[in-house]
Amino acid sequence: MRRFWLGLAVASALSACGGGNPFNTDNDDDTDTGSDTSTDTDTGSTVPASVAGDVISVNYVSSDDTIFITGIANDDVPYTRNAALDRTGSDGSVYQAYTYQEHSQAPHSTAYFREMEGGYAMVVATGNGPSGYYMSGTHFGSDGSFTAPTDGDGDPLGAVSYAGTYIGLLNVAGSGEDLLPTDAGTDPSLIPSQVAEVTGDVFILADFGTDGAIDGRIYNRTVVDDPGTSVADLELVPTSIGSDGTFEGTVEVGTESVGSYAGVFTGDGATAVAGTVYATDHISDYGSDVIEYGAFVIGQCATTSSHSDCPSDE
Template sequence: MIRAFLCMAAMASLTACGGSNPFAETPEDDGTGTVPEAIAGNLKSLSYDASAQTVTAQIWALDSTPVEVVYQRNAAKDIGDYEAYSVQEDSLDRFFVAVVGESQDGSVQAGLAGDGGQFNRVLQGAFYQRNGNFDAPPIGTGPAAGQVSYAGDYAGILNGGTTPAGAPAVDDSILPGEPLLVSGQILINANFADMAVNGGIYNRQIVLNTPFALQDLSLIVTDIEADGSFVGDVETHGEVEQDRGDYGGVFGGTDSAAVAGALFAENHEENLDNEQEYGFFVLTQCGLAGDAALCDNAAP
């Protein structure tokens, strides 16, 4: 059913299907790492207050008014450690979901926002940001002296949707869809002597009553810039040098205690057609309090 939906709808964000987004902006580089346009998609800005549990987002377009819209907490759509928020003015308007995360030390954030499609288009995008300056860990003689790991949850959104529960008895062609969300796990390895980073995303699945398994993704080795940001290519695991999109992120906190990032990928699933995916991660460095269980396998 998912395959048929994606093939029939052939949905894509406006920036990805050849038409330019008239409201798109290229943010200035403020030292925290600029989110590439391909990853930002239709998301112009997102403000997340983790302590107050509030999200305000500006997405192009048609979520609500005013331009910066307050989303409501929607715990039913949480993914792993990440919180979900949503907005829909009525049953005939687009249904938007935002999923967001913040590191334990508050140094980095990332998230996504998007709808499940209406009138042959979806409107989606992702972001990441850092609070404060880049602080690389000390470099010494390994292990764990400049080469470190990060692990935790991954969350994504696909350019398809399901009919909302309790949808009104109107023609299906005008109904908005609820977004298809993706869960998974991610490992990031970074070397701050080489100033290089790579990683992989696994245990990926569409979050449904009966989960739909997805393929693993590889985040190809790329440079860490002087400001602690990075941008690289995404490949489907095992399909070498078959570029499927881009990922990016920033390291934050004391000794780069955390990393946040996001990605955009397309045509990366053998069992789906015309698929596009935005996703993100916010991870704690292995060896620190609150790190993921996978970190038991990493050097202390």
């Protein structure tokens, strides 16, 4: 739990778009979802503490299209589908929104999910409560279908490109368009905030050969509710790829370390990659206390991505 930074943000509208089921359900009858209406996925896979934040596990109930997040305030409450807050990238990719607010003076929570080729990632954050503190974190995983891409001779490929879009959440107040209305005369200090979102693009290079390394950049970054704010690129410092397709590395702005990233390649031939990010003290307009958690699920340029920044000669 961390202090919520009550920044003033300018309201801004972004077109919303609905989508399909962002989860990889496997009909796990033993899942404790907090609901007895369905049996679904427990996505309690191991995520490094460097990016997990307050999140412990995530459960999905397909019959209700709701999720339950353990570790965030109010465990075992239903986050319900909220298509009005979906974020759609330039390539048509959609991060689907789920939200929860118990009543008008309780914290508002926002979660974003995306799934592709058996990999998924999630970012969640609550706005401030009466004490001025909030909770946030990320989660990612896959169905375990990863195999490294190979050339015609069966040798692992190097310099494989991935491109797509990104969603992040800040400990900064957004426009508040999804907050429940408070009663007239409510003390301003008791009115909660809705967290601000960051959108952007992601480009990753992966070498599945001898080096087994990954690096990349999160760029074209915009605070949706405060688009005039200058937001630096996040550089994903080179790190190794494990034999199971997982990775964990450092995030930099310029030469300064500002956080961590982690994730997993997924699909036959590593057709996609899902990952999450933590960064702090990286947006100068918001001061040193700013915190961002984010997620990306993007496709391989040669097979599954339609992003405009994919190289045409790959």
